[in-house]
Amino acid sequence: MPVERQKQNWKEKADDYKMFAGVLLALSVFLYIGTLLPTIAPEKKVYLLGLIVILLIGSFSFFQRAMQYIRLLRETDE
Template identity: 35%
Template structure:
């Protein structure tokens, strides 16, 4: 495999890993926003929307992490010639 393809795969793996960590931290902040009490009474479907957003962020983080691991495995296989 040529050097350009290896750099492209490595870049994709790093980007997907970064996206996964960003979404994971976003879901943590949204969850903390739900469980920390505040002085404003919760009206409407605020909690439900925040929980759906938290779950979607976690699912997307998992998908991006799995893609990053797939690219990393592909890169390792190419580097070691397997």
């Protein structure tokens, strides 16, 4: 695979992973706001907070993967 095509592939992957991270982060914020509403039963809040933590971990891992591809792009440009 030519270097330019590989660099383009890495850039696209980094952009995709950043998008995934943003979506998961937005979803976790939306769900967290939902826990602040008094209409949710307290026993359901525990599960919802667990889901929020899982979404935040997923968002962080996707952001880390995007950073790995960005580092690869910077290293190949040097």
